[in-house]
Amino acid sequence: MALLGVNVDHVATLRQARGGREPDPLTGATLALLGGADGITVHLREDRRHINDRDLRLMRELVRTELNLEMAPVREMVRIALEVKPEMATLVPEKRRELTTEGGLDVKGDWRKLAETVKRLKDGNIRVSLFIDPDEKTIEWAAKTKADMVELHTGYYSNARPEAGQKELEKVRASAALAGSAGFMVNAGHGLDYANVCPVAAIPGLRGLYIGHSIVGMAVLVGMKEAVARMKALMAGAGGRK
Numbered sequence: 001m002a003l004l005g006v007n008v009d010h011v012a013t014l015r016q017a018r019g020g021r022e023p024d025p026l027t028g029a030t031l032a033l034l035g036g037a038d039g040i041t042v043h044l045r046e047d048r049r050h051i052n053d054r055d056l057r058l059m060r061e062l063v064r065t066e067l068n069l070e071m072a073p074v075r076e077m078v079r080i081a082l083e084v085k086p087e088m089a090t091l092v093p094e095k096r097r098e099l100t101t102e103g104g105l106d107v108k109g110d111w112r113k114l115a116e117t118v119k120r121l122k123d124g125n126i127r128v129s130l131f132i133d134p135d136e137k138t139i140e141w142a143a144k145t146k147a148d149m150v151e152l153h154t155g156y157y158s159n160a161r162p163e164a165g166q167k168e169l170e171k172v173r174a175s176a177a178l179a180g181s182a183g184f185m186v187n188a189g190h191g192l193d194y195a196n197v198c199p200v201a202a203i204p205g206l207r208g209l210y211i212g213h214s215i216v217g218m219a220v221l222v223g224m225k226e227a228v229a230r231m232k233a234l235m236a237g238a239g240g241r242k
């Protein structure tokens with residue numbers, strides 16, 4: 001089966017909602033690894049809206065399997081990646097106002113910048129993946145950058161109405177085959193959840209799936225009973241109302 005990289009950005013999003021220390025994405029990552037995650041992904045955004053520099057530094061200490069740094073192909077992030085040395089970096093487009101990464105990279109338009117970023121990261125012994133739409137021409141342009149991997153954007157599949165989902169899935173499947181024959185290691189991710197992951201996980205040759213929101217969302221729900229029970233146990237132990 002494909003590897004599972006768990007994105008813990010949303011644990012940090014919850015922390016940032018109160019601007020405090022909890023929940024700590026480091027603890028989220030530790031538990032994800034104990035649960036069987038093959039690696040941990042964090043996206044250090046230019047605006048630091050969730051994961052921050054401290055998280056990334058400590059994540060590097062914690063993760064001994066695969067730390068995947070999602071990053072925009074900009075100078076500041078390249079410098080940080082070369083210092084932190086994640087096992088891999090996934091280059092993503094980044095817009096300040098988006099809620100999450102919206103589309104794949106404009107590989108054709110940004111080809112030179114991407115090729116240069118890929119080279120700098122690879123020279124620092126970091127494997128590089130490009131987050132791209134599942135599209136033939138984009139894969140051809142991606143091959144020119146000499147990146148090691150691609151991550152196929154599954155958001156179109158995930159967001160499709162049921163009647164269009166099969167067509168979007170076919171695009172992912174065909175792109176996985178094409179990217180594989182172009183020499184890439186092929187990953188997929190974005191918008192995958194408990195209802196839609198299986199057809200993607202069944203695609204032959206996929207190296208890894210990168211999933212965040214649905215896993216963090218499920219963790220909140222399946223953890224709720226125990227969280228409430230722990231609070232009640234503390235209250236009961238404190239005494240109080242007679």
Ligand code: PXP
Pocket residue numbers: 007009043070090092100101131151189190191192210211212213214
């Ligand atoms: N892959 C990439 C490149 C992403 O930007 C994201 C979202 O941060 C994911 C995978 C995970 O997407 P989701 O949170 O929808 O599972």
